[in-house]
Amino acid sequence: xxxxxxxxxxxxxxxxxxxxxxxxxxxxxxxxxxxxxxxxxxxxxxxxxxxxxxxxxxxxxxxxxxxxxxxxxxxxxxxxxxxxxxxxxxxxxxxxxxxxxxxxxxxxxxxxxxxxxxxxxxxxxxxxxxxxxxxxxxxxxxxxxxxxxxxxxxxxxxxxxxxxxxxxxxxxxxxxxxxxxxxxxxxxxxxxxxxxxxxxxxxxxxxxxxxxxxxxxxxxxxxxxxxxxxxxxxxxxxxxxxxxxxxxxxxxxxxxxxxxxxxxxxxxxxxxxxxxxxxxxxxxxxxxxxxxxxxxxxxxxxxxxxxxxxxx
Numbered sequence: 001x002x003x004x005x006x007x008x009x010x011x012x013x014x015x016x017x018x019x020x021x022x023x024x025x026x027x028x029x030x031x032x033x034x035x036x037x038x039x040x041x042x043x044x045x046x047x048x049x050x051x052x053x054x055x056x057x058x059x060x061x062x063x064x065x066x067x068x069x070x071x072x073x074x075x076x077x078x079x080x081x082x083x084x085x086x087x088x089x090x091x092x093x094x095x096x097x098x099x100x101x102x103x104x105x106x107x108x109x110x111x112x113x114x115x116x117x118x119x120x121x122x123x124x125x126x127x128x129x130x131x132x133x134x135x136x137x138x139x140x141x142x143x144x145x146x147x148x149x150x151x152x153x154x155x156x157x158x159x160x161x162x163x164x165x166x167x168x169x170x171x172x173x174x175x176x177x178x179x180x181x182x183x184x185x186x187x188x189x190x191x192x193x194x195x196x197x198x199x200x201x202x203x204x205x206x207x208x209x210x211x212x213x214x215x216x217x218x219x220x221x222x223x224x225x226x227x228x229x230x231x232x233x234x235x236x237x238x239x240x241x242x243x244x245x246x247x248x249x250x251x252x253x254x255x256x257x258x259x260x261x262x263x264x265x266x267x268x269x270x271x272x273x274x275x276x277x278x279x280x281x282x283x284x285x286x287x288x289x290x291x292x293x294x295x296x297x298x299x300x301x302x303x304x305x306x307x308x309x310x311x312x
Contacts, residue, residue: 118179124232221255237267
């Protein structure tokens with residue numbers, strides 16, 4: 001059954017690529033023989049029949065195991081579609097909905113009454129605009145250099161999607177900030193790629209701590225059990241937990257960390273909110289108070305290099 005499932009997956013992929021090439025050829029004005037068109041239409045029947053057979057077999061297997069009808073249908077779909085493809089599809093849908101939220105000027109995602117939205121996107125604005133400029137220049141350059149219509153159309157689609165992805169990812173970071181909820185729990189996010197939920201009872205301490213992170217990708221887990229969720233190569237807040245918290249990294253790997261370092265545009269406010277909501281104000285440790293004071297003074301004096309991002 002697993003071999004048949006893999007065969008069906010590769011067949012669907014080949015069919016998708018073939019249809020995409022056919023569409024690009026038609027869009028570029030290339031002539032397609034009638035025999036080729038008929039062969040493409042006939043080739044669609046085999047994968048459809050195979051998919052129906054695999055889904056039916058998986059559905060019946062889950063039903064025999066006692067799963068409800070709707071749950072069995074969902075499980076059959078998960079068995080057929082690879083987890084990576086499902087994850088990428090969810091990311092694309094969330095990117096699109098984030099753009100819609102920003103265009104319609106709706107409130108930030110996941111921020112309820114009494115919650116504090118901790119923004120982090122401003123520090124990456126210059127980098128994002130640089131990536132977008134390079135993507136646009138590359139798109140125009142390839143459009144002028146590539147002489148073959150089909151290849152030109154393929155690269156045009158890829159480059160336009162790349163420009164959209166850069167813009168949509170930055171927008172998702174704007175509309176999906178970190179959140180300190182009213183009950184003191186913490187919700188760390190980076191756009192639609194990463195989300196870490198920390199219950200209030202696990203937050204043991206928080207402090208303002210500015211660090212430079214060199215390399216390691218979006219979510220770097222160190223050997224000492226700490227996580228660096230940097231923006232623009234920097235983190236400004238360190239949160240210590242009473243026990244490790246598990247989370248799913250952008251590519252699907254499960255990891256855990258006991259110390260969370262992340263970037264916040266206003267770290268002193270985030271630390272104050274975490275300290276106030278996870279403890280009684282009179283019980284706040286002196287280390288939390290003193291660590292936040294220098295940042296407050298810097299903000300009053302006007303800290304250089306801070307971006308101001310217009311809100312959607």
